[in-house]
Amino acid sequence: MVLKKDIERRISELLKKMKAENIDVVLSTTFENSSLNPRYLSNFSGSFAYVVIAPDKQCICSDSRYWEQIKDQSPLELVKYDRSNASHILKDLLGSYKRIGYEAKTTTVSGFNELKEKVGADDHEFVECDEMINQLRMRKSAEEIESIKKAEEIALGSFTELLNEIKPGRTEKEMAAFLEYTMVKKGADKPAFDTIFGSGPNGALPHMFPTMKKVEEGEFIVIDFGAKYQGYCSDITRTVAVGEPTDEMKTVYEVVKRAQIESEKIASSSLSGKEIDKVARDIITAAGYGDYFGHGLGHGLGLFVHEQPGVSAMNEEKLPQGAVVTIEPGIYLPGKFGVRIEDDIYITGETNEVLTHFNKDLIVLK
Amino acid sequence: MVLKKDIERRISELLKKMKAENIDVVLSTTFENSSLNPRYLSNFSGSFAYVVIAPDKQCICSDSRYWEQIKDQSPLELVKYDRSNASHILKDLLGSYKRIGYEAKTTTVSGFNELKEKVGADDHEFVECDEMINQLRMRKSAEEIESIKKAEEIALGSFTELLNEIKPGRTEKEMAAFLEYTMVKKGADKPAFDTIFGSGPNGALPHMFPTMKKVEEGEFIVIDFGAKYQGYCSDITRTVAVGEPTDEMKTVYEVVKRAQIESEKIASSSLSGKEIDKVARDIITAAGYGDYFGHGLGHGLGLFVHEQPGVSAMNEEKLPQGAVVTIEPGIYLPGKFGVRIEDDIYITGETNEVLTHFNKDLIVLK
Numbered sequence: 001m002v003l004k005k006d007i008e009r010r011i012s013e014l015l016k017k018m019k020a021e022n023i024d025v026v027l028s029t030t031f032e033n034s035s036l037n038p039r040y041l042s043n044f045s046g047s048f049a050y051v052v053i054a055p056d057k058q059c060i061c062s063d064s065r066y067w068e069q070i071k072d073q074s075p076l077e078l079v080k081y082d083r084s085n086a087s088h089i090l091k092d093l094l095g096s097y098k099r100i101g102y103e104a105k106t107t108t109v110s111g112f113n114e115l116k117e118k119v120g121a122d123d124h125e126f127v128e129c130d131e132m133i134n135q136l137r138m139r140k141s142a143e144e145i146e147s148i149k150k151a152e153e154i155a156l157g158s159f160t161e162l163l164n165e166i167k168p169g170r171t172e173k174e175m176a177a178f179l180e181y182t183m184v185k186k187g188a189d190k191p192a193f194d195t196i197f198g199s200g201p202n203g204a205l206p207h208m209f210p211t212m213k214k215v216e217e218g219e220f221i222v223i224d225f226g227a228k229y230q231g232y233c234s235d236i237t238r239t240v241a242v243g244e245p246t247d248e249m250k251t252v253y254e255v256v257k258r259a260q261i262e263s264e265k266i267a268s269s270s271l272s273g274k275e276i277d278k279v280a281r282d283i284i285t286a287a288g289y290g291d292y293f294g295h296g297l298g299h300g301l302g303l304f305v306h307e308q309p310g311v312s313a314m315n316e317e318k319l320p321q322g323a324v325v326t327i328e329p330g331i332y333l334p335g336k337f338g339v340r341i342e343d344d345i346y347i348t349g350e351t352n353e354v355l356t357h358f359n360k361d362l363i364v365l366k
Numbered sequence: 367m368v369l370k371k372d373i374e375r376r377i378s379e380l381l382k383k384m385k386a387e388n389i390d391v392v393l394s395t396t397f398e399n400s401s402l403n404p405r406y407l408s409n410f411s412g413s414f415a416y417v418v419i420a421p422d423k424q425c426i427c428s429d430s431r432y433w434e435q436i437k438d439q440s441p442l443e444l445v446k447y448d449r450s451n452a453s454h455i456l457k458d459l460l461g462s463y464k465r466i467g468y469e470a471k472t473t474t475v476s477g478f479n480e481l482k483e484k485v486g487a488d489d490h491e492f493v494e495c496d497e498m499i500n501q502l503r504m505r506k507s508a509e510e511i512e513s514i515k516k517a518e519e520i521a522l523g524s525f526t527e528l529l530n531e532i533k534p535g536r537t538e539k540e541m542a543a544f545l546e547y548t549m550v551k552k553g554a555d556k557p558a559f560d561t562i563f564g565s566g567p568n569g570a571l572p573h574m575f576p577t578m579k580k581v582e583e584g585e586f587i588v589i590d591f592g593a594k595y596q597g598y599c600s601d602i603t604r605t606v607a608v609g610e611p612t613d614e615m616k617t618v619y620e621v622v623k624r625a626q627i628e629s630e631k632i633a634s635s636s637l638s639g640k641e642i643d644k645v646a647r648d649i650i651t652a653a654g655y656g657d658y659f660g661h662g663l664g665h666g667l668g669l670f671v672h673e674q675p676g677v678s679a680m681n682e683e684k685l686p687q688g689a690v691v692t693i694e695p696g697i698y699l700p701g702k703f704g705v706r707i708e709d710d711i712y713i714t715g716e717t718n719e720v721l722t723h724f725n726k727d728l729i730v731l732k
Contacts, residue, residue: 065573105474107475108474109478177550180550181544184546207431
């Protein structure tokens with residue numbers, strides 16, 4: 001549960017960063033939920049808000065649909081947006097500041113033009129501040145970890161129920177829908193993302209959504225799923241066999257499992273994303289499958305299912321203490337099958353805590 | 367099913383509009399699926415693409431995750447995006463055109479800066495073209511109506527099953543999750559939006575998402591739901607009673623029902639959104655509930671669950687022939703209950719075709 005003090009701490013850290021970059025005010029806005037920064041800074045979970053953070057003013061502005069909800073969720077002062085002030089509220093809120101931080105990665109060109117027009121482009125400077133907030137969001141606090149742990153528990157409990165339902169003849173779509181339904185019944189806000197349930201050759205397409213294809217005897221199934229709880233995501237993958245796997249399937253499974261376990265073991269704030277990725281990649285390459293592991297080892301996790309930091313060759317920086325990341329090596333043999341095993345871990349410092357409490361030995365469904 | 371000829375027709379209509387506005391090329395891009403124009407223009411349903419439309423070039427550019435899918439879904443020429451050309455592909459595709467149309471409402475400031483930098487801001491003019499594509503999208507074609515009809519059928523079949531499941535003691539969340547699960551089992555791509563299931567006083571909050579509140583005897587429940595099929599949405603609301611309603615509840619229900627039926631009956635391309643809204647609003651106002659109908663009567667429906675044209679006081683233009691819109695009056699009595707009844711209709715010209723085949727008499731669940 002995000003408490004008033006958590007929001008206060010986040011804001012005070014943001015204010016420090018703003019000072020360092022000489023930014024007078026930050027405007028954080030929702031855009032079709034493509035930015036969750038407003039939620040991070042205010043705890044408000046609705047779909048429209050301006051969150052304004054300055055040393056002398058911290059407030060949230062939204063329309064009448066959300067006034068009750070904001071009073072309930074957010075410690076920030078509510079500024080009511082309505083027809084009478086819609087044309088000048090941005091000017092009222094931001095006009096007295098010189099350098100205005102805004103989110104260039106989630107503000108649309110139209111939205112930005114409106115902002116400049118309403119506040120007055122000539123008297124102000126508009127500064128991109130995405131990175132500043134992303135940096136804050138990378139380091140998870142106790143209450144965020146608590147929500148992620150609950151999201152893990154719900155997802156894994158539901159996955160256990162799913163294992164009893166997987167049978168030859170049932171469609172991928174039906175099975176994925178059952179898993180999502182079960183997560184919500186167990187208390188998830190919603191699934192953290194569209195579940196992947198790739199059976200047989202479909203498991204070799206890492207991005208593939210569930211189809212009307214039926215599960216068949218002798219197949220591997222890659223199941224990538226997660227729950228959202230109080231806004232926070234879990235993101236887990238297990239690969240299971242329906243009936244007896246071939247020797248090749250067993251071999252590939254063991255390589256992925258070893259890569260997952262070894263890279264997970266060493267992940268800490270002493271290593272970069274690239275270094276951790278390399279541990280898994282070297283194991284898979286040594287086994288002769290290097291060409292079939294086409295994605296990064298992992299990514300950050302929080303309000304969004306993909307956020308910073310990356311655990312891949314692209315990230316040469318050490319992982320920050322407090323980050324939550326996925327560790328998810330995979331091998332995908334086109335036209336045949338795929339194997340991926342994914343846990344979520346919490347970088348506590350020189351070591352990490354595994355948040356996904358679920359066995360990695362191959363499960364063979366009979 | 368969207369066919370090659372449908373895409374060709376859409377593109378040829380867009381090319382005409384471009385000519386009229388002196389635009390040489392249009393770039394339509396995905397952004398976290400906040401724009402579905404790329405899908406509209408190419409039939410590709412994945413999450414990353416540049417769709418480029420010019421008189422002499424129509425192509426779709428995406429990365430290796432999607433090459434097979436594009437060959438399967440889209441009649442447009444595939445241009446492969448990869449590491450080797452990522453830095454100059456936008457220049458290659460757009461550099462030879464002078465006036466470049468782009469989507470200001472769904473392109474982020476970062477994305478736009480990248481576009482300008484890569485293509486060269488000095489030699490080109492960038493023109494907002496959102497409205498041009500929205501105008502096209504308003505007029506639905508036969509294949510779009512076919513998909514919407516299937517989305518209606520799936521949603522209503524699932525709603526019928528839900529009616530047997532609603533019992534005092536069950537939570538709003540559980541019931542909404544059951545409905546969504548059933549829609550997917552019946553063949554929906556996914557729910558068209560997060561289902562609303564507002565029982566008792568929660569029904570008076572039109573935007574409220576399902577909570578852990580249990581259904582109680584004597585309550586009204588507002589259920590707003592829809593399926594997505596081949597990308598197209600249905601959007602339906604019915605209000606049902608759990609056990610015997612009070613006289614006030616019955617009175618309010620009948621007012622909303624009359625407002626819905628009368629405004630639906632007259633909706634056509636001869637009237638503006640405002641005029642159709644007024645028919646429903648006048649009935650509700652005359653009955654003394656005008657202050658409790660706080661939203662517009664309806665909105666357009668298609669790939670997005672909310673698109674143009676609006677059926678509200680804000681839209682003084684006549685509805686275009688070919689539009690699909692919702693007709694959804696409501697009365698919300700704070701702290702007590704809400705009633706909303708919503709159908710989807712197809713504006714065929716001087717009249718309309720109701721797409722939602724479901725009774726509007728009050729259903730009392732015993």
